[in-house]
Amino acid sequence: MPAFTATAPGKMILAGEHAVVYGQPAIAFPLPEIRARVIIEPKINQSPGKVIFEAPDVGITGSSETLSQDHAFNRILQVFQDHFHISQIPACLIRVSSTIPIASGMGSGAAVSAAMFRALAGFTGIKISDQEVSDLTFEIEKTFHGNPSGIDNSVVSYQHPIYYIKNHPLEILHLKKSFTFLLADTGIRSSTRIAVEGVRKRWEKSQGLYNSYFAEIGNIVRQIREDLAIGDEHGVGDLMNQNHELLKKIGVSNAILDVLVNEAIKEKAYGAKLIGAGLGGSIAALVASENAESVADKLKKAGAVWTLISTFRPGEK
Numbered sequence: 233m234p235a236f237t238a239t240a241p242g243k244m245i246l247a248g249e250h251a252v253v254y255g256q257p258a259i260a261f262p263l264p265e266i267r268a269r270v271i272i273e274p275k276i277n278q279s280p281g282k283v284i285f286e287a288p289d290v291g292i293t294g295s296s297e298t299l300s301q302d303h304a305f306n307r308i309l310q311v312f313q314d315h316f317h318i319s320q321i322p323a324c325l326i327r328v329s330s331t332i333p334i335a336s337g338m339g340s341g342a343a344v345s346a347a348m349f350r351a352l353a354g355f356t357g358i359k360i361s362d363q364e365v366s367d368l369t370f371e372i373e374k375t376f377h378g379n380p381s382g383i384d385n386s387v388v389s390y391q392h393p394i395y396y397i398k399n400h401p402l403e404i405l406h407l408k409k410s411f412t413f414l415l416a417d418t419g420i421r422s423s424t425r426i427a428v429e430g431v432r433k434r435w436e437k438s439q440g441l442y443n444s445y446f447a448e449i450g451n452i453v454r455q456i457r458e459d460l461a462i463g464d465e466h467g468v469g470d471l472m473n474q475n476h477e478l479l480k481k482i483g484v485s486n487a488i489l490d491v492l493v494n495e496a497i498k499e500k501a502y503g504a505k506l507i508g509a510g511l512g513g514s515i516a517a518l519v520a521s522e523n524a525e526s527v528a529d530k531l532k533k534a535g536a537v538w539t540l541i542s543t544f545r546p547g548e549k
């Protein structure tokens with residue numbers, strides 16, 4: 233049984249986060265430049281079924297026996313075995329690494345799960361479809377994020393830009409043109425669960441108002457889908473700005489996110505917004521590729537701790 237390696241990309245939500253939990257559409261892009269990687273090596277001298285995990289980036293070393301049963305890595309093993317009716321994984325060492333910032337709105341958790349499911353399938357000689365990787369990753373997301381919409385697991389599994397509505401088949405967006413995004417991390421780790429619960433509490437108190445915000449976000453997402461199809465960066469950028477204003481209204485932005493968004497717009501980005509759950513994490517700006525480096529420098533001066541230039545090219549995974 234040979235060693236097996238699999239990877240999965242980070243992701244950014246171009247528009248529609250939070251509203252997607254309430255049935256509105258959202259659009260997400262994979263970030264192929266940053267990835268989670270899982271390598272599984274057979275360990276023939278180890279007792280059967282023993283799995284050792286090494287994830288130095290997050291300081292985790294342990295085995296399927298020493299880590300608690302509800303640890304994410306053991307949950308992934310369990311979900312995999314249950315789905316494929318496997319009683320025992322051959323003894324192995326699973327190495328996990330990732331270049332995706334943690335809790336920064338770039339899908340690090342979903343990417344680790346998706347890469348691990350693919351690696352486990354490869355290692356055990358099982359053919360796994362993108363939809364299966366997505367469904368299994370969703371099971372893990374549910375354990376750790378409460379009530380996820382399903383967009384994160386979908387985009388990191390399909391590795392294409394997607395138009396997504398909860399509980400509907402996803403639509404892969406085939407774009408004709410390249411788009412360059414500049415992502416900037418505030419360095420403030422944010423909890424998706426806390427942000428989503430906060431929105432839920434405010435929605436419970438003011439359902440009419442929040443439903444109207446979500447409906448506006450839904451309209452923005454539908455317009456962005458059209459602008460993406462015709463390659464209109466100015467249109468997409470304006471709509472990203474509008475989406476950010478609505479994310480402010482639903483209470484998931486903060487001062488540093490707003491500073492970075494405003495700075496990007498000042499530096500001639502087509503548009504910018506927070507991405508993911510908010511309350512920290514990152515922003516994304518749509519930029520002309522030749523401006524990306526200079527906008528990145530400005531955002532670092534304005535407080536970003538890390539930036540990434542990600543260019544989506546048609547036909548690329």
Ligand code: PMV
Nearest residue numbers: 249250337380381424508509
């Ligand atoms: O924080 P992230 O990157 O996992 O994004 C969460 C996106 C939300 O719409 C806020 C939640 C969801 O489940 O869709």
